[in-house]
Amino acid sequence: MPNSSTLSVPACTDTPRHLAIIMDGNGRWATKRFLPRTAGHMRGVQAVRRVVEACGRRGVEYLTLFAFSSENWRRPKEEVSLLMRLFMQTLEKQVGKLEEQGVRLRIVGDLSPFEPRLQALIRAAEERTAHNSTLNLTIAANYGGRWDILQAMRKLLAAQPGLASQPDAIDEAQLAQYLSMAYAPEPDLFIRTGGEQRISNFLIWQLAYTELYFSDDYWPDFGAKNIDAAFEWYRTRERRFGRTSAQVASQT
Numbered sequence: 163m164p165n166s167s168t169l170s171v172p173a174c175t176d177t178p179r180h181l182a183i184i185m186d187g188n189g190r191w192a193t194k195r196f197l198p199r200t201a202g203h204m205r206g207v208q209a210v211r212r213v214v215e216a217c218g219r220r221g222v223e224y225l226t227l228f229a230f231s232s233e234n235w236r237r238p239k240e241e242v243s244l245l246m247r248l249f250m251q252t253l254e255k256q257v258g259k260l261e262e263q264g265v266r267l268r269i270v271g272d273l274s275p276f277e278p279r280l281q282a283l284i285r286a287a288e289e290r291t292a293h294n295s296t297l298n299l300t301i302a303a304n305y306g307g308r309w310d311i312l313q314a315m316r317k318l319l320a321a322q323p324g325l326a327s328q329p330d331a332i333d334e335a336q337l338a339q340y341l342s343m344a345y346a347p348e349p350d351l352f353i354r355t356g357g358e359q360r361i362s363n364f365l366i367w368q369l370a371y372t373e374l375y376f377s378d379d380y381w382p383d384f385g386a387k388n389i390d391a392a393f394e395w396y397r398t399r400e401r402r403f404g405r406t407s408a409q410v411a412s413q414t
């Protein structure tokens with residue numbers, strides 16, 4: 163599998179090919195302004211638009227945004243239903259714009275608990291943008307990294323039932339081809355806004371060798387300038403993938 167950082171050393175470019183973001187801090191952004199948390203989520207949608215545009219302009223090939231985790235169902239019922247409504251509205255309103263910008267949209271996660279109308283909107287948006295290739299935008303919705311690994315294992319065993327009695331024959335590459343983002347290289351850069359420094363069950367398999375950047379800014383305040391700051395920091399990183407500094411220096 164060409165995309166695995168543990169099997170081969172990927173080429174590194176000045177701009178990350180794949181940027182993955184945990185968009186955090188919507189609630190605190192709103193609370194600080196004495197607004198309901200939902201106001202923060204609504205403002206967060208504007209930040210998504212800014213960041214998609216900035217990434218497109220900077221030549222990012224894959225942008226993956228964590229919108230709703232498999233653990234976010236634990237939130238108050240009203241907040242979950244606002245998030246679902248916002249997701250639907252945004253899909254309805256923004257797909258035309260994505261289409262104009264040459265963005266291909268994919269949604270990853272366990273979509274089965276979503277209401278049928280949302281599932282239909284997701285399918286329609288994916289189909290409508292399927293021919294685009296400027297920027298591959300993935301929204302992770304009801305996504306969990308552990309769920310992803312488990313569903314990949316189930317799919318692998320369903321496709322090759324004989325492997326169940328030969329577990330030693332299963333390798334990384336075989337499993338990885340069933341992960342929900344098998345179409346993308348692993349993220350080069352991960353950003354989490356909102357000040358927390360944790361992965362919160364995002365792309366746990368794929369982040370094995372990703373550079374991790376944490377910003378104290380709340381997601382609704384995030385935009386092109388913050389993306390530039392993160393990319394500048396990324397350029398200062400020496401991505402060794404297990405090798406020594408001298409080895410990295412001598413390869414160029």
Ligand code: IPE
Binds near residue numbers: 188230231
């Ligand atoms: C991220 O912002 C958006 C979602 C998880 C849907 P939060 O809602 O987690 O905001 P904080 O962390 O409570 O400030």
Ligand code: IPE
Binds near residue numbers: 185
């Ligand atoms: C992670 O944010 C999920 C998304 C941004 C969608 P959370 O705010 O839910 O993460 P925790 O619970 O603080 O780790």
Ligand code: MG
Binds near residue numbers: 187188356
């Ligand atoms: Mg949060």
